[in-house]
């Protein structure tokens with residue numbers, strides 16, 4: 392459907408979200424192949440840890456040895472994001488690029504709000520006060536916790552979030568689903584229990600609609 396000559400919107404901020412093992416990495420690989428064939432300047436980035444300072448924050452956050460209160464965890468994630476926005480997201484959007492981030496503000500609402508039970512109003516007010524840009528489009532790759540965790544466990548060592556109990560991950564998933572319900576215009580829920588081709592085709596369908604929507 393999408394042709395190179397179509398008048399494509401380029402400056403756009405897209406985020407990918409989901410619980411552990413939801414298949415975001417595979418989707419990113421497929422998106423990268425697809426977008427590199429189109430005349431679109433795209434930048435893939437991720438949270439936490441996209442900047443130099445962020446890499447240190449990421450190590451701290453993911454190491455199972457780190458002893459951290461939920462509130463300190465939230466503030467470290469926000470610090471990582473402030474650096475990410477300032478050094479990567481905003482400059483690249485200003486260059487009229489399509490910026491795709493693997494995780495962003497919805498991860499904080501789902502993990503720190505749902506998972507860690509921090510007041511979501513507090514998280515949202517921080518996001519707002521810090522003037523964090525709202526994505527144009529967000530894909531929530533939804534899988535059951537059983538599926539997600541069994542995929543994650545097949546990979547390398549488990550990080551500080553992956554070792555959390557099932558209930559934590561169930562709360563994260565529920566918080567994500569609530570965001571998708573509350574913001575259906577921005578957040579598109581994709582069935583991540585399907586095979587990777589079907590997941591990619593679903594995402595591509597919505598992406599093409601958005602990219603060609605010049606209104």
Ligand code: TYD
Pocket residue numbers: 410411412415438439453468493494495496497498499500502503550552553
């Ligand atoms: P990563 O290895 O990038 O996980 P994944 O492949 O699942 O994206 O680790 C990122 C971890 O950080 C992930 O478990 C979720 C967590 N996280 C939060 O808890 N809150 C946030 O706001 C962000 C961005 C990430």
